[in-house]
Amino acid sequence: MKTLYLVIPCYNEEEVLPETARQLLAKMEHLMAQEKITERSRIVFVNDGSKDRTWELITQLHRDNPIYQGVNLSRNRGHQNALLAGLMTVKAHCDMTISLDADLQDDIDAIDEMVEKYYEGCDVVYGVRSARDTDTAFKKKTAEGYYKVMKLLGADVVFNHADYRLMSRRALDGLESFREVNLFLRGVVPMIGYKSDVVYYARKEHFAGESKYPLKKMLSFAWQGITSLSVKPIRMIMLLGSLIFLVSIIMLIYSVIRYIMGATEVGWTSTVVSIWAIGGLQLLAIGIIGEYIGKIYLEAKERPKFIVEQYLSDEN
Numbered sequence: 265m266k267t268l269y270l271v272i273p274c275y276n277e278e279e280v281l282p283e284t285a286r287q288l289l290a291k292m293e294h295l296m297a298q299e300k301i302t303e304r305s306r307i308v309f310v311n312d313g314s315k316d317r318t319w320e321l322i323t324q325l326h327r328d329n330p331i332y333q334g335v336n337l338s339r340n341r342g343h344q345n346a347l348l349a350g351l352m353t354v355k356a357h358c359d360m361t362i363s364l365d366a367d368l369q370d371d372i373d374a375i376d377e378m379v380e381k382y383y384e385g386c387d388v389v390y391g392v393r394s395a396r397d398t399d400t401a402f403k404k405k406t407a408e409g410y411y412k413v414m415k416l417l418g419a420d421v422v423f424n425h426a427d428y429r430l431m432s433r434r435a436l437d438g439l440e441s442f443r444e445v446n447l448f449l450r451g452v453v454p455m456i457g458y459k460s461d462v463v464y465y466a467r468k469e470h471f472a473g474e475s476k477y478p479l480k481k482m483l484s485f486a487w488q489g490i491t492s493l494s495v496k497p498i499r500m501i502m503l504l505g506s507l508i509f510l511v512s513i514i515m516l517i518y519s520v521i522r523y524i525m526g527a528t529e530v531g532w533t534s535t536v537v538s539i540w541a542i543g544g545l546q547l548l549a550i551g552i553i554g555e556y557i558g559k560i561y562l563e564a565k566e567r568p569k570f571i572v573e574q575y576l577s578d579e580n
C-alpha cells in the first residue's frame with residue numbers, strides 16, 4: 265500500500281473550504297477502507313496569501329483531524345507557485361500526490377482511477393475534461409483556440425487538462441530539477457517523461473465562490489504559457505523580416521527599371537505606407553523580443569518561487 269497526499273492551492277476560499285474538506289475526507293476514508301492507500305495519507309491545503317479567513321479554517325481543520333494539513337505561504341504568489349509549494353513541501357512524506365482546485369470543479373471520483381493507474385505503473389496521470397459544458401461559450405472557445413495555438417507553436421500540452429493530476433514521488437523529484445522561475449506546470453510536466461496516462465472526467469459548476477481567473481489573468485496566463493515554452497514567435501518574426509526584405513529588393517529592382525524607362529512618378533502614397541508598415545513591424549518585433557529578454561532577466565535573478573511560512577504537519 266502507498267501513501268497519497270492531496271494538494272489543494274487555496275486563495276480566498278473560505279466559502280468552499282468546509283464543503284471541500286468534507287468531500288475530500290469522505291473520498292480519502294473510502295480509499296483507505298478499500299486498502300488502496302495507507303492511513304498516513306493526508307489532505308494538504310496550501311494557503312496562497314488569502315485575504316479572508318482561509319488560513320484560520322485550515323488551522324481549525326488540522327486541529328480537529330490531523331488528516332488535514334496546511335502550508336501557509338508568506339504572501340500571494342499565484343496558483344502555479346502555490347501548487348508547486350505544496351507539492352515540494354509534501355514530496356518527502358508520500359509516494360504520490362494529486363493536485364486539484366479548491367472549488368472541486370474537477371470531479372473527485374476520478375481520484376480512484378488515477379490511483380489505479382499509479383498502481384499500474386504510471387508516474388503521471390492527467391485528469392482530462394471530457395466536456396466543458398459548464399464554462400461559458402466564450403471561455404470554451406478561447407480555451408480551445410489556446411490549446412491549438414500552443415500546439416502550433418510547438419509546446420507539448422495535454423488537451424483539456426488543467427492542473428488536476430497525479431504525480432509520483434519520482435516525477436516530483438524530476439519536477440524539482442526544473443529550475444525556471446517562469447514556471448508553467450502544464451507545459452513542464454510532460455517534459456519530465458516517465459509512463460503517463462489520462463483519466464477522463466466531467467467538469468462541474470463552481471458550487472460556491474467564483475473563478476479567480478478573470479479575463480485579464482487568463483490572457484496573461486496564456487501568454488506566459490506560450491513565451492515560457494516556445495521560441496517559435498522569435499523564429500516567425502525572423503521569417504517575416506526576411507520576407508519583407510525580399511519584397512523590398514524586388515520593389516527596388518522594379519523602381520530602377522521604371523526609372524531607366526523614364527516612367528517614374530513621385531510616389532508619395534507608397535512611401536508613407538512603407539514607412540508605416542516597416543515601422544509597425546519593427547515595433548512589434550522589438551516588443552516580442554523584449555518579452556523574451558524580460559524572461560531572461562527574471563530567470564537570471566533566480567528568485568525563489570515561493571516561501572513557506574508554516575507547515576501544519578503531523579509533527580506539530
Ligand code: UDP
Nearest residue numbers: 273274275312342343346365366475476477
Ligand atoms: N488560486 C491560488 N492563488 C491564486 C489564484 C487561485 O492558489 O492567486 C487557487 C484557487 O484557490 C483554486 C485554484 O487556484 O483552488 C484555481 O483557481 P480558480 O478555481 O479560480 O480557477 P478556474 O477554475 O476558474 O480556472
Ligand code: MG
Nearest residue numbers: 365367369475
Ligand atoms: Mg476552478
